[in-house]
Amino acid sequence: MEAGIVGLPNVGKSTLFNALTSAGALAANYPFATIEPNVGVVPVPDPRLQTICQYIPTQKVIPTALHLVDIAGLVAGASKGEGLGNKFLGHIREVDAICHVVRCFEKAPGGEDITHVTGKVDPLHDIEIIDTELILADLETVESALPKAERAAKSKDPEAVARHRVLRELYPVLAEGKPARMLTEAGAFEDTESKRAVKTLGMITAKRVLYIANVDDTDPRGEGELASRVREHAEREGMQMVPVCARIESELADLDDADRLEMLQDLGMEEPALHSVARAAYRLLGLQEFYTAGPKEVRAWPIPVGCKAPQAAGVIHTDFERGFIRVEVYSVDDLVRHKTEKAIKEAGKMRIEGKEYVMRDGDVCHFLFNV
16 A cells, blocks of 8 residues: 655655654755655554454554655656656656645744745645646656557457557546546446556556645644635545644654653644544545454454455465455454453354455454465
């Protein structure tokens, strides 16, 4: 599960990345300060893991992880190579989702005037610049691929025919300045060949977007005008928005647990906003969790919503899917209610499910397989 952090220069991207990953010193306030993408691993907060550990003592707890790629600031003209844009756009093609950081503060804390790359603070204009560059990059990809795809489709090979159809349908949408999501989110490419075609084409604008409004420390909940405009824009697109004050989060990341809790209480916050970012990115990708639990480790595993039991087993190891027999499964609530797995079985709450079982969020599983 990998998300790329994008945005214009000087919107707080690297500050946010460092806070998310506790990566240390903040990046300098210069466009293109990050030439190669930094990759950080962020655990997805999940209180159910600690609940399981209360009843099943274990040596190790492993949460689901979100991999974040800090991609250097894009600028107008990136699709044509401005600001090393082609290189950065290539990094975006490889991630599963996009976290788009948008500046929603006029001045930095203390009144420091951080120059905006366009000369004014206008979050919707910033979003438009990035969107335009990503759409142009996708349009160039489609235009380059169409002639070859047209020739290949004459063979009547199903994959070649699907690729040609996908390209033909994408072209007018992108040419009108609209993202590929206009088609993918509407279910235009649901068959297997079409899905594969979209993936192999590396359509950037087919990826789902989480907007992160980098707000002033006086507006940590993002209730001000600038953040509200981003929230409304995200809602219109069917995407999500999370307000974050990168400065506050970077300070919280450097504190020990006691001081962090005290600062959160002073700010009237229940948890760091970055927890909301990790969870929102998780939801954005349509993921849920199941758990395995034993004396060696309690672990959360990410799976797509609607995943069946054998495919869930395959997330642990391909042999588990190949030799899947059945799964013994119960819920975290069952564990809280009955205290032990033995008691869950005696109460008849330990379910035995087969290959057609659709996994539920929060299932605790023991997979039986034979290879």
